[in-house]
Amino acid sequence: MKRRDLLAAGMASMAVLPAQADAWPRRPVTILVPFDAGGTADRLARGFAQFMPKYLGQPMSVVDRAGAAGMIGTSWLLQQPADGHTVMLTPATPFIPVNILVTNARYTLDSFTFVNAQWTDFTVLLVPKDRPWKTAAELIDAIRANPGKISTGVDFGSVGHITTIALLDALGLGPSAVRIVTFDGSGAMRTALAGGQVDFNIGQGEGAAFIRDFVRPLAVFLEHRHPDYDAPVINDVLAGYKTSVPLINGSVRSFVFPAAFKAKHPEDYAKFVAAYRATLDDPAFRKWLKDNQMAGDWVGEERTTEIIRANFEALKKYKDLIKS
Amino acid sequence: MIDVPALLAAFHILAGSWEPWLVVIPGLLIGLFVHAVPGLTTSMALAICLPMIPYMDFLQALIFMTAMYAGSLFGVAIPAILLNVPGSASAVGTTFDGFPMAQAGKHNEALGLALAASCAGQAIAYLLLLVLAGPIASFAIKLGPPEMLIVSLWGMTLIARLRGRHLARGLLAGVFGLLIGTVGLSARGAARGTLGFDLLLDGIPVVPAIVGLFAAAELFNLVGRDYIVDDLTHRAVVASRILAGMRDTFRYPGTLLRGGLLGACVGILPGGHAIANLLSYSETKRAAKDPEKFGTGDPRGIIAAEAANASSEGGSMATLLALGIPTGGATAVMLVAFGMHNITGGPAFMRDHTDLVYAVILSSLAQVLLLAVIGFGFIYAAGFVVKVRLRALVPIVLALAVVGSYALTQTMAGPITLAVFAVIGWLMQRFDYPVSAAVVGLLLGRMTEGALLRSYQMSGGEIGYALTRPIALGMVVLLIVSVVLPYFRSARKAKAP
Missing domain, CATH: 3.40.190.10 (Periplasmic binding protein-like II)
Known part of the structure; x- marks a missing residue:
């Protein structure tokens, strides 16, 4: 009898869950950095962990999973539930294209949503x-x-x-x-x-x-x-030599989600983007970026994806020459 | 070479205000505890403390970071001596004689020796820096892959010296280590020996592998015993014996000085601070009249390894302070702190802020004295490990090692590596293959291969290129002399009646 009661109680509490689950994020959000602590992506992530929770409504923590030019961490991101509680912050190019083309990663550009090329190097x-x-x-x-x-x-x-x-x-x-x-x-x-x-x-x-x-x-x-x-x-x-080279962007640091998150939960994704943009506009965060010699551009998902695709194509063109 | 007005200004900065001093003791304490926390490394600890940097002034920030660095340089020796667990590559040489001393009940002396040698090594390095920071740094960046290659080859001669009872098995163990060290992506982008596992693309995680080979294997050996120290009368923490160890350090001034100078020289090379302790151990053993005593608990082994490890910090600080160029993980994080204060490294830094550079060096010399005091208290507390029964201690240490290896790699790769290498280490010991030779190979494999590859690429395969590298040629001559000379000596001895 006791066991059945417990089961019933358990079922009841589970039935209540979906009502609370409406409010994404339901729990703290992890920022995954696929590189070592102390690098640019890690330092930028720690800045977000400090300023973004105010707009997100949940605390954020930073996890560094370095290895194989970002491939270890990126693979790990794709193994997490695509519910938006894990987001990656990384120099999306060159590393994701390099992982795919040079080290044979088991993902493609379509596996990801690139939120915004916030800080681009030349x-x-x-x-x-x-x-x-x-x-x-x-x-x-x-x-x-x-x-x-x-x-x-x-x-x-x-x-x-x-x-x-x-x-x-x-x-x-x-x-x-x-x-x-x-x-x-x-x-x-x-x-x-x-x-x-x-x-x-x-x-x-x-x-x-x-x-x-x-x-x-x-x-x-x-x-x-x-x-x-x-x-x-x-x-x-x-x-002067009657020729030209394609201009490939250096590191393009961006938040990156598994593509499945935006596909399954477009409203939650929009909430993240709104909180992110509010953080970018926060004068305290802007001052923090300036003190740390970092950029806080907004170019949006579409343009960011374009940049990354263009870099991917350029890399693909020269990949065999690199390996030779 | 000392800019006297700037030196006086530095004294003035340090004596005129207590604020820079405020951070020294917290820095040293954090540094000492770094390697007591499983999986934490010096550069990770520095990175974690970065958010505090903007709230300090620039000098304070530099002093804080050098204090952490100094504390952690010695802290790593404690588990190496007491438990045979080197928390990083830079403490491998310390285990060779440190743990045998601890087992023989001389843990007090061993820790005292390590502390004093570490302090002395740091003092030697910072005194050198005070006089020669600029020239050392300018020389340092002239050293490239060919010179690095010679240094790693020099380090490899240690494999033959760690051979144990059988030369062939020693060499085989060393080659095994070298091969394991080359697993992963080469600098040319070729994946070797990864068996299709992405986790192996960065190679075998070095620290979990070393801990597995050394510690886990050793801990299995301890299973039948009650305590690390068999003899009950020696199983105590005695301040006077720690002090005696510290005093004893200075009975070997030659070993201390050789270690200190060698460490400072090797520390200026990129990645050099990881192998300074091994080179110094190797050279001390070679120079000794009774090399067979090394590895059985000889104080000179600890002094050589610790002095060199400590002074290698000064070497890498030289290039950071004088040129703003980092040669290792810890100094790279310190350079980030420069950026946070809108200070660009480079030769202009030393030129424009000579007084600041001197202030950092002077405060580091003062830190050495403080480290001797705080480190003494720290090892007094840590020494009580010998009083813990092994049936409690072994599981605790193993559990910490597993957690630490997970923390280091952030994946199961750490614990799996630890487990695999614990079995390998135990088998090697069982069949009389020297584990330490394999570890030296593992540490040097990747470095040697990269240096060889880059030397080949730079030369375009032309032998004549060697003539454009006089420093490398000089080092080759020294290396050959140092390898061949002992044989000449022993041959002469044999001839003499």
Whole structure:
């Protein structure tokens, strides 16, 4: 008799649940960062954990699951229930396209909803200060005159690496025209660049701030010049060679949900986006972003997905050249 | 080379206000506790403390972080000595003689030796920095993959020295470690030995594997015993014996100085601080007249490993302070703190803020003294582990190791690695294969392979490229001399009547 009563009580309480469940989020929201603590995505996530709960109505916590260039954490996200209580914050490009194309991840771009490209980095061509080349054209001519002699440092599979290959391709040169030195991460690569271990590097602009005194910028991979780097736009330089390169965005940091969440619970997704936009507009959060030298742009889901697709296509085009 | 007005200004900053000092003791304490928390590493602890940084002024923030760093550098030695559990790669060398000493009832002395050696190593490094920060840093960034390759090869000669009773088994264990170390994605994007598991793309998680090989295997061996220390009369925590250990450290000034200088040199290399302790242990054993005593609880082993590990911090701080370039995880997090105060690293930092750099160095020297005092209290408390019955201690330590390995990897990969390597470690011990040789291989495998690959890529495969790297050539000569010389010496000895 007792057991039956308990069962009945249990059933009754379960019947009550759906009424309470209307109010998403029902429990604290986890921000998953598929990289180590202390990196840019992790620090940005901790900022949201501090400012966003006010607008979301639930606390947020940060979990770092690093590994395999973000693939371990991203796979884990897709294993969680698609109820919006776990959201990933990551440099969605280049890492998700690289996972798919280079390391054979078991997901596709369609597995995800990309909320907003909040903070986008750009790419820049740098040489150590003691190298003789003063302009990008001088470097290009030197590469052509001495094929296979000049070295470049890359973080394998990064946007800088892809752009290097794309630039050589645009000039009618193969990957073997330069000595490509592959580093385990952009930090080690930049240290080597600052020490003059390699002759040039194409890599992310904002991450290179700490070695600015050791290097000379020769070109930026943007449509317009950038205030931080006194160098011309790459496609103006390449106009002299009657060619051009695709401009691939550097890290595009965005909140990412499994696509199933938006498909199944569009209202809950809209609630998240509203809370997120309110946080972005919060003056206290804007000040926090500024203090931490981070950006808080709003471009929306559609444009973000476009950017990521364009980068995916560019990567796909050069993928075989990277692997060779 | 010392900028005297800036040095005086630094004294003035530090003496004129108590605020910078406020954070030293909390920093040291957090650092000491870091490795007592399973799965926490120094760089993770620093990252967790980052949100506090904007609320401190810049000098305070730097002092806080260096204090944490200093505390954790020594803290990791405690479980290494008492339980044979190295919390990170930088304490592997400490276990070689530390745990045998603890088992022999000399845990008080061993902890005292480690504390004093760690303090002395840090002091050596910071004194070097005070005089030579700029030149050390400029030299450091001239070192690249070829030089790193020579250093890792040098580290590998340790495998032969850890061979145990059988040379062939020692080498086999070392090669096994090296191969295991290359599992995962190479820097060229090739996946090796992952057996299709995504979790292995980053390689075998090193710390869980080391803990499995060393600790779990050792703990199985302890099953039949009652306490870590057999002899009841030695099973005590005695302050005077800890002090005696600290005093004894200075009876080996040569070992201490060699460890300190070697650590500072290797610490300036990217990733070098992880292997400084091993190189120093290896060199000390080679230089000793009685190398067979090492590994059985020789105080020189602890001193060599701890002094080098502690001073490697100074090496990596040199490139951070003088050039704003991090060479490891912990200094990379510190650079983030620079950014939070809108200070860009780079040579301009040292030029414009020489007084701040000196203030950090001076306060670090003061921290060394404080660490000696606080560390003493800390090991006095930690030493009571020897009084716990093994049938309680072993399950507790194993449980903490499992939780910690999970915390480190955030997946089951940690605990599974721990379990697999515990079995491997036990089997290796059972059949007389030296576990430590496999660990050295595991630590050096990835580093050596990456350095070799990049050296090859940079040279374009041309042998003549070596001539453009005079530092690397000089290191090769030193390496050959250091390997061959002992044989000449023993040959001469054999000839002499």
